[in-house]
Amino acid sequence: MRLNLLLMLLLFTCLNIFAQQNLRRVFQPENVINEISYGANPEAGYYVQADDAKIYYEVYGKGQPVVILHGGIFGSTIEMAEFIDSLKVNYQVIAISTRGHGKSEIGTKPITYEQKAKDVMAVVDKITKNKVILLGFSDGAYTGYKVASMYPERISKLIAIGAGEQKPGLRKVVFNTTEEAFKMDSAYWKQQISLMPQPERLQDFWNDMAHFYNTMVASKDLLMSIKCPVLVMAGEKDMNAPLPTVINAYNMIPNSQLSIIPNCGHTVLLDNFTAVWASILPFIKE
Template sequence: MKILFGILISLISLPSIGQQMEKNSIKSFMGDPMQAGGVPYGVNQTAGKFVDVGDAKLYYEIYGTGIPLVILHGGGVGSIYEMHQFIDSLSQNFQVIAISTRGHGKSGLGNGPTTVVQKANDILAVVNAEKLDKVIVLGFSDGAYSGFSFASTYPEKIIKLIAIGAGEETPELRKISMDLPELY
């Protein structure tokens, strides 16, 4: 049954393979990611910077002034542009540092497995590159886990942690079965 389900999902997704995205059709869960100047977040050459973390270069963008607030996007296909509404709102009163995590956007993946501890060290590298004493961290999904790790590893660097959409990380806390019951 699992194999049949996998084949079915593959066949359903085949029409989308090879389709090209129109130049201005970037979409995200938070709506249109275009900022006022028409430059999409995540590729803004004016606001963008890189930091070398040894085995990779990480990309981040800075907007606004004030208390520094690090924004961490979700995993999978997450990127800075999906956080545009937070950036737009928060950059009015904070210095927003939106980090593109390893393997996302313009950031390199590095050589080894990506862990939340490594992501905490990556956040620290950005914080140190910007010569910041303490930051607020806002993380969504995978970014929330990275925020948890940063806050617990470097408590002296954290003002406040805002974690959004971080599910449980305990294996089998919720068991999901792909074995579907027979319908007849």
């Protein structure tokens, strides 16, 4: 019996370590963690006032502008590191920290994708009057849908990763408390808290985001209004944007292409970046 107990304790410890390593990989990919501090790089960072909040962004490279939008809640610019590394060679990369993430303020206005789209365009207008390519993951992809719908004259192409049709009731989003999240990866959150203008508001912000995600809509009216070419992408095993919802989005967008990466989950860009990049690059170059 004692042996069985020891084995159970060992198994629990291994699983706990494995979970933390996976979370660490989601938050800060190991291959870039000690290179450029994307999202916290003073040599490339700027602010723009977007209505009631200062939005932080970084600019890398030269060429056609590509706007990078990370995921929500646990997301940060660092998770988009491989995209930035790959794109800045031939493009001008504009990596935005969205409201309540990294060095961007939360503001006081209600959370909406209209506001997120306005934030994006406030940054874009500061840099260029030309059309831009948008590349968004998860929350960033839903923001991308809204930007493309609201500002069709400014968006040449959109890559939307991990964002399918969404209506209230299709999923139930429940967030960890900040204390629970910090225990999952204390090093990551210590870094993120140090960047935040108002870290004391983080739990309230998460609560507001949970309500927003559970009531948000990304359905036919929005998706059919997008006129630019769109690459809709997801991991085959994405539990956050299940495959049927992603295919529905692809079918609703008039000028769309579909890329499903086998055997990958929601963080497909980290699970198999090579396959993701192989799908994105031809789409950008078309």
